Amino acid sequence: MTEPVEILLVEDNPADVMLTREAFEDAQFPHRLHHARDGLDALNFLRRTETHTQAPRPDVILMDLNMPRMTGLELLDILKEDATLRSIPVIVLTTSRAESDIWRSYNLHANAYIPKPVSLLEFEDVIRTLGNFWFRKVALPHPPEVD
Numbered sequence: 001m002t003e004p005v006e007i008l009l010v011e012d013n014p015a016d017v018m019l020t021r022e023a024f025e026d027a028q029f030p031h032r033l034h035h036a037r038d039g040l041d042a043l044n045f046l047r048r049t050e051t052h053t054q055a056p057r058p059d060v061i062l063m064d065l066n067m068p069r070m071t072g073l074e075l076l077d078i079l080k081e082d083a084t085l086r087s088i089p090v091i092v093l094t095t096s097r098a099e100s101d102i103w104r105s106y107n108l109h110a111n112a113y114i115p116k117p118v119s120l121l122e123f124e125d126v127i128r129t130l131g132n133f134w135f136r137k138v139a140l141p142h143p144p145e146v147d
Helices: 014-027 039-047 072-081 099-107 120-137
Strands: 005-010 031-036 060-063 090-094 112-115
Touching: 005 014, 005 039, 014 031, 014 120, 031 039, 039 060, 039 072, 060 072, 060 120, 072 090, 072 099, 090 120, 099 112
Parallel strands: 005 031, 005 060, 060 090, 090 112
Antiparallel strands: none
């Protein structure tokens, strides 16, 4: 892996954003972590509108479910219906352990559902495991170059 992995984190909790940034730094693999504060902000990032006109296409999206303005499930539904965005892997990273949220996320074609661990060490382990699997083992899709 030579190019940094472009990661979009969709998370409204500033403490969780900071924790995720630190965990990715500790994981030590080339990446760029971008942040959207909710589903609407994420759509602007992905569609390169408003303040995100220069946003890169993410290789993977990590998102919470419980957010204001547009929930993670609403965003996931829109992403998987959009022909230009549906190939981006989406990993739900949330505090919810509700069976209905898990079921609905997979029904909307989430690629993984990970309940957020409580402890810092467990959270760092989750991020390290994500990095090892998604960014070192998995072949991520890249859209064809357009002339």
